Amino acid sequence: MAISFRSDGLNPPELSIGQKLVAINWLLVLLVVTIAGVGCLMLYSAANGDWTPWAYRHALRFGIGLTAMLTIALIDIRFWIRTAYLGYLAALLLLGAVEIMGEIGMGAQRWIDLGLFQLQPSEVMKICLVLALARYFNGLTYEEVGNPLNLIIPLLMVALPAMLVLKQPDLGTALMMIAGSGAIFFLAGVRIWKFLALIAAGVAAVPIVWQFLREYQQKRILTFLNPESDPLGSGYHILQSKIALGSGGIFGKGFLKGSQSHLNFLPEKQTDFIFTMLAEEFGMVGASCLIGLYVLVLAYGFAIAIRARSQFGRLVALGVTTTLFLYLFINVAMVMGLIPVVGVPLPMISYGGTAMLTMMIGLGLLLGVSVHRDVRIARAGVEED
């Protein structure tokens, strides 16, 4: 019964709901709430000091996300390994379905309306893919991972949704899926040379892929490479974002005083460019603090992963952590003009439910891994004895 009763090779006894609640890493929850709180404040500012239309709904969504996160954290981790493939298949079907619907319907609607949220199958897939890959690699020995034949199935698992998402076309999500999965492959023990070979092949494939990119995607990349070439066209967003960031300086222009944001020079300030607005109003100090909060969450993710006893738990923990990192990095690097504008939001800060919900579910899983860190899971996903 006692938690202290533990020995290698033995599963601890089942925890009660109360014990699980106690075992939840509340500091991590507090961090997440803080980040969402910052999000609310920024959305309040984005609406020129008004809780409507964004901040209020953001808080509401976060409340739902928080409930989902805590609920998921309490669910036994073995439930997730059992349902991992099922969930993946369901997500894949949904993705295929909206793809077909998107083709049929004139408007490219890639989401299903759930009232307060829009269910975007590609977002669901981000989590399901992590779970499915974690399940696949769970229990594989280092030698087995070294066998190239064993990599065919997980590669297909990544390739199928990635292709569907690319076709939408949603380059950002596809890249996130590929990069996130790559991290899981790497952590699972796939040999380094295979990554190098893949990167080499990837570089060789760039000219071919270029042909398949849509014109606007090509243009975005070209504009990224030289934003000043077209300051009133595609480069406008990046340029204005950089002006907003740079003019914020060290301490910022003050809450509600970001001229770039409030005079609408900054595009999409409530969604993709919300980090810019924060950096304009609170300067480098504020921006660094926010990044610091995220880094703390990431650090928790690593700590939880390393302390988990099952490979599934470890891979899920770092899979989720990596997803969060990718959101953060791509979004912030994009608004700073380090990478092209790909349309990735900043989770829990940007307005829009989907990314937040994805991340809350993911963080719920992360907390779950933490709560169930001592559960050992055999290869088949059943309890080891």
Place this chain on the structure above:
Amino acid sequence: MLKASEQDVQKVFTRRALVLAGGKLALIGALGARLYYLQVVEADRYELLSRGNQFNLELLPPVRGRILDRNGVALADNQDNFRVEIVREQTDDVAATLSALRSIIEVPDWDVRRVLKDVKRKRAFVPVTVVENLTREEIARVAVNAPYLPGIRIEVGRSRRYPFADTAVHITGYVAAVSESELTGDPVLELPDFRIGKSGIEKLHDLGMRGTAGRRQVEVNALGRIIRKLPGEDGEPGRDVKLTLDINLQRYATERLSRGNAERLPTEDPRAQLALAQAEPAMRDLYADRQTVLVDAEGKVIEAESGSAVVMDVHTGELRALASAPGYDPNPFNRGLSAKDWEELLTNPRGPLNNKAVSGQYPPGSTFKMLVMLAALESGLAGPDTKFFCPGHLTLGDTRFHCWSRYGHGWLDMKQSIAQSCDVYYYELAKRIGIDRISSIAKRFGLGELTGVDIPGERRGLVPSREWKLATTGVPWQMGETLVAAIGQGFNLATPLQLALMTARLVNGGKAVVPHIEFPNGPPEAAEDMAVDTRHLEAVRVAMSEVVNGPRGTARKIQGSPDDVKIGGKTGTAQVRRITMADRASGAYKEEKPWRFRDHALFVGFGPVEAPRYAVAVVVEHGGGGSSMAAPIGADVLREALRIDPPGPTASGESGAPTPERQDG
């Protein structure tokens, strides 16, 4: 075994997790570095760009200085220009608002079409002008109905106004929109309704009259909509320019000049109707929209005379009137003249765009004779009593030089020669003293050189001399040319202003006054003395008086009644085309010639005779004879000038140092 493999997996995981963490940390470090670069290293640059985004400099156009006459009457001022604008975003239906507006004030169809088009093209918050130049009454009607006119607003701009229209246009000039080539980089010039001086005083004093623009920063959003106006520096209104001109005299002179010897009748007058009925179609067209008609003594409709009349204060050089006819209305230039109207002004044979007072050059004709007389007196080669016999012509070599009087004047002394304007007398004088003395005196009295008047576009006229002729034509001077020059013909050219100046210098005691039109700030500087013997000048003055007041004077018809102010003067008739021997034989030169071949009529005068105060010069282009056409105009204008501002202690304050011979009169 299972355990061992699991430990392997865990070891690999942990190692690689650390690598991954390191990688992520490095990337986040890159974000931090980028943040530092943008927000610290480049902060100043982006701060500047951000301010540039946020604020636009708005220029408030300064109020242009006015042009005033000597009594403070505005010849050019700024008028509130009420206009009605529509803002698309403030109305649900632009067309409905416009039709509501049309039930209140008149809006032409094409304006409605233009507004509907413009409204679509411009951004929703940008106002589009519907109608301009509304009366206060119309504006009041719009204002009262404002609740029923969503999106309509009333704005006040300023536009230049010339209340006297064409009366003083050649002096004031006009303003018009800035052309491409006039842009200097001064942003105020790029304001859509900024106007700059294009001619006359408006051009000469343009910079001073512009003033300085106020500057105000306005906060704008990404669409250019003004969010907030910040206080800024106020501009300075332009400087007013006060002129020595008297607009009442100017108006009188212009009208008197235009009317010539005709009578101005209202169009509905039966005589006017009769005259119009008999007139040529072209003449009827000319008067189609006019309210008055010029009818001459024979009951024929005539076109207004063209020419110039100048009134100058002989002691100070102040210009009291500087009429040039015909004129044109400078008001339309403010809005922009149509190409057709501009073309018409340019090609009009009467040259309305020309300021004939300073740029019209005419042979001075007999008005030149005083200079020859003075040159003769100054040379000592002739005196007031020098007599010549005029048989009607003088023969030099095998050329015969005619007097205007076919039968001759008989024996004449100097005074009589001026009074009767005998040509032969001056042929004889010129023969005696030579061209050099004549040119020299002419130049000293203001001919053949720029007078330096502060009006743009002045021309220098021409006083021929030996050197000039040799340099210009390569042919040496001929004696015959001296004779022709002595009666103000041949190469001689003078502007009306120069003739007025000449007259002023002849009668003011030989002071080299300089003509000017800007009202002086302080007391006038004493004019340089020309070192001419005052007795000689006196002789000239007496001779000029004889022209008007003598029994045989060429201008004795303008003597007026004994109550009228006594004036002196000299008539002149300048040939436009040489009278050939054939003309003379056939007598054809006396017949009616086409307008452009008729002689110019000239008159220079001064008054009062005893103490000259004003000089006048009148040139009526192709006006026929000096005594019949120009002299009556000159006399009327001169007497009007003396009536408006009579000489005397009360009026002497601004008219300069009294000269010894000046008396109240």
